[in-house]
Amino acid sequence: MSRLDTKFGKKLKKYGATEFNRCYNCGTCTAVCSLTNSEDSFPRSMVRLSAAGDQNGIESSLKPWLCYYCGECSTSCPQTANPGELMMSLRRWLTGRYDWTGLSGLFYRSSLVTIIAMVLVFAGVIGYAAYESFDMERIMHTAHYFEMFAIMGVFAVILLPNIVRMWYLTVIKPGYKLPVKVYASSMSELFIHMFTQKRALGCDDNQARWFAHLILVIGYLTLLFTTVFLDWFSTESMFVVVLGYVVSAIVFAVTFVFVLGRIKQKQEIAKHSRPSDWFFIIWLLLMGITAFAVRLFIDLDLLAGNLWLFLFHFTILAQWALIIVPFGKWTHFLYRSFAMYFDKLQKSK
Amino acid sequence: MQTERIKLTYDALVIGGGIAGGEAALNLANNGYKVLVVEKSLSVGGKMIMLSKVFPTLDCSACITTPKVSEISRHPNIKIFTESDIESIEKLGEHNFVAKVTRRPRYVVEEDCTACQLCEEACPVIVKDQFQYGLVGRKAAYIPFSICSPKVAAIDIDNCTLCGACEKVCPPGCIDFTMKAKQYEISVKTAIVATGFELFDPSTVKRYSYQEGKNVITSMQMERLLAPTRPFHTILRPSDGKVPDKIAYVLCAGSRDDSMGNPICSQICCMYSIKQAQLLMGALPMADITIYYIDIRAFGKGYDEFYEQAVSMGVRLVKGKIGKISEKENGNLVLRYEDVSTGKLKEAEHDFVVLSVGAKPNEEPQSLFKTQKLELDNLKYVKQSDPLLSPAKTTIEGVFVAGAATGPKDIPDSILSAGCASTEAISYLNS
Structure with missing residues (x-):
């Protein structure tokens, strides 16, 4: 039996959904959605659950992750209830719900807390640099290892348990008992969606947005690989150096376009930016630009006199790895693809 | 070019010849007041005359509209201007309004036309019929629709090729391509806005x-x-x-x-x-x-x-x-x-x-009133200054409103509000 939380609407406001209670249940949003089908009909079903405050119903549903936010439902809504932004807010809320530490929800609800966390990480980096008496060699060395360990640590301690929680809430708790064979055979779904975001192509007129996003994902993952495993900042290999330049430039260029879109607010998806969206996109942009600049300074033999640049890059990196990746918008990379995997599991029954 | 305006005097001006305007005009005329009805299209009867049947009685709409329209058309106290536009209405004082009206030429002498439809047969031009909402075609010389009032032909001058075929066949010779727009200056004591609604x-x-x-x-x-x-x-x-x-x-x-x-x-x-x-x-x-x-x-x-x-x-x-x-x-x-x-x-x-x-609201009436502002509500319908107790009053004293001009209404409600507007107008005339 579901317990209804009458204050859920109020809670959800802090995640960005403010107008969904205007809904008068005409179903236009579902009817215009190009990703909806008779099996998974949304977003109205999610509007209903949210209006009723049925948290159990929402946390066991994968529908929020099946939406790729073309915004057609919001522009067609007779009541301007903004169902598209509700789906976005539910994704934020679910991210908080899956996170066992509770920090995700805290960061989503309060930008002040996020800023304090950002400042603390910054202080940590500066403190460490002071501890090493601002010795460039040692800081760079540590930064490299920090990156490697941060990725592994965050994944093992935060992300993996959170995915298990998501699996528990959406597959186990609703009572899907599936043989291991099904888990194995559905696995391809996970990787296809993780690396191609194939489903987003189903959104109407979305080819350009999908392509830009795909380039960004590939660029970002390659940049990560280049810096962490190919040791871009100290490599002698010409190929790796050039590759690093190219991918960091790509990350910068695509995020720049996305930032511009959010400022211009022409597309429905870019109209309702929350602090979490800004942190994500701006930090990604800064990652691209500072990584590019650091390597450029190395190649021009200027870095030794410009330690501040590396510290800036290191700070961005640390904030990214310790705040945005485990608790921020970065997690949609995992949750979206795992949602497709779990959805496949649910349907294989 | 400033032509001399023809000066006329009436007790009341009714803007719009639909069912609400017609009903209001009839109530005023039956009480002995002289009324001028100004209608922008070629026929009075508004949207109701075009309907199939009315709910919930399933009465034939044409069968109940046409007798009403005939009554309005033949009433000795009512004058109808079809194909006419109001340029401005100025309030000079209580019971003292001046309206400037233009009657567009229909290029057919109304008094002589017998509605024989020979012009229609002769006319070579075919365009979409706006009175059948584009379902079929009509000629450029045409009778608007079979139960229109006045039942008089008109020349659609925008689509006419001036071939003169209609002129040759017209038995009473009532087609006159030299007809010009006529300008009027009309003094009235009160006005009723019955401009209806637009379709989405x-x-x-x-x-x-x-x-x-x-x-x-x-x-x-x-x-x-x-x-x-x-x-x-x-x-x-x-x-x-x-x-x-x-x-x-x-x-x-x-x-x-x-x-x-x-x-x-x-x-x-x-x-x-x-x-x-x-x-x-x-x-x-x-x-x-x-x-x-x-x-x-x-x-x-x-x-x-x-x-x-x-x-x-x-x-x-x-x-x-x-x-x-x-x-x-x-x-x-x-x-x-x-x-x-x-x-x-x-x-x-x-x-x-x-x-x-x-x-959808018809926003036209607002622009007609020059000296005082006829306010619209937030949805662009004519604003009722006292919607609960005097629903026919507008923001200008002496100007009343009937029918769907104040908001969507079905036919019974439109008739009711027309009754209300005419009563308010009579009270005002006697005050």
């Missing part, structure tokens, strides 16, 4: 495929297909002339919808759709009729029974607003909607789709 234009909503889908029509077009003075004498779908057997009604097409610029309920669409569904079941006994709705609002006297009657006749009602209409190659249409009772997305195929278009 569904071509602004791409996903309804009103323009691309040949078999998607508006409810007003369906009224014409069902009316006694209808163009085809049966129900045919436009693309191929097939008699439809699976008809869909899309309710709230342009009503209760912020995204379409009209957030309020139009109050008439549920009932006229239910009415049309019943008439269609009579006209096409084998046809399936489905009404897609958000809520059925059957609020008036006898309305709910009328709705129950439709249900018992076999009209299918489905809760869910249509989101998208797409045309198939054979002219059929696929309607995409969420069946709200099950929460599932569904698609249904129909061979004829009627958009139950809503009512």
Whole structure:
């Protein structure tokens, strides 16, 4: 039996959904959605659950992750209830719900807390640099290892348990008992969606947005690989150096376009930016630009006199790895693809 | 060029010759006041004269409108200006209004025309017939529609090629291409605004495929297909002339919808759709009729029974607003909607789709008043200064409002409000 939380609407406001209670249940949003089908009909079903405050119903549903936010439902809504932004807010809320530490929800609800966390990480980096008496060699060395360990640590301690929680809430708790064979055979779904975001192509007129996003994902993952495993900042290999330049430039260029879109607010998806969206996109942009600049300074033999640049890059990196990746918008990379995997599991029954 | 204006004096000016304006004029005239009715189109009767039947009594609309229209046209105390525009109305003091009116030329001498239709036969130009809402064509020399009043031909000068064919065949020789617009200056003591409403234009909503889908029509077009003075004498779908057997009604097409610029309920669409569904079941006994709705609002006297009657006749009602209409190659249409009772997305195929278009405000009256401001409400309907106790009063003293000019109304409510406006006007005239 579901317990209804009458204050859920109020809670959800802090995640960005403010107008969904205007809904008068005409179903236009579902009817215009190009990703909806008779099996998974949304977003109205999610509007209903949210209006009723049925948290159990929402946390066991994968529908929020099946939406790729073309915004057609919001522009067609007779009541301007903004169902598209509700789906976005539910994704934020679910991210908080899956996170066992509770920090995700805290960061989503309060930008002040996020800023304090950002400042603390910054202080940590500066403190460490002071501890090493601002010795460039040692800081760079540590930064490299920090990156490697941060990725592994965050994944093992935060992300993996959170995915298990998501699996528990959406597959186990609703009572899907599936043989291991099904888990194995559905696995391809996970990787296809993780690396191609194939489903987003189903959104109407979305080819350009999908392509830009795909380039960004590939660029970002390659940049990560280049810096962490190919040791871009100290490599002698010409190929790796050039590759690093190219991918960091790509990350910068695509995020720049996305930032511009959010400022211009022409597309429905870019109209309702929350602090979490800004942190994500701006930090990604800064990652691209500072990584590019650091390597450029190395190649021009200027870095030794410009330690501040590396510290800036290191700070961005640390904030990214310790705040945005485990608790921020970065997690949609995992949750979206795992949602497709779990959805496949649910349907294989 | 300033031509001399013809000066006339009346007690009351009624703006708009629809059912509300006509009723108000009649009430005033029967009380001995001289009334001028100014109508912008070629005939009085407004939208009601074009309808098939009225709900919930299923009386023939033409049969109850035409006697009323005849009475108005022949009343010794009423003068009607059709094809006329009001340029301005100035209030100079209490009981003292001056209106500047232009009568556009119809290029036919009204008094001499016998409505023999020989000009229509002779005219070589064919254009879409606006009085049949584009379903069929008409000539450039034409009688507006069979029960129009005055029943006099007119030349559509914009489409006329000036070939003179009509002039040659006209028995009384009443066609006069030299006719000029006439300017009037009219003094009145009071005015009644009865400018009615506009119909929502569904071509602004791409996903309804009103323009691309040949078999998607508006409810007003369906009224014409069902009316006694209808163009085809049966129900045919436009693309191929097939008699439809699976008809869909899309309710709230342009009503209760912020995204379409009209957030309020139009109050008439549920009932006229239910009415049309019943008439269609009579006209096409084998046809399936489905009404897609958000809520059925059957609020008036006898309305709910009328709705129950439709249900018992076999009209299918489905809760869910249509989101998208797409045309198939054979002219059929696929309607995409969420069946709200099950929460599932569904698609249904129909061979004829009627958009139950809503009512939109007619903002014209505001610009007519020059010395004082005729205020509109936030939805651009004429503002009632005291909507509860004196619903016919506007923000200008001595100017009253009747019918759908203040908001969507069905026919009984329009008649009621016309009665109210004329009573208020008489009180004002005697004050």
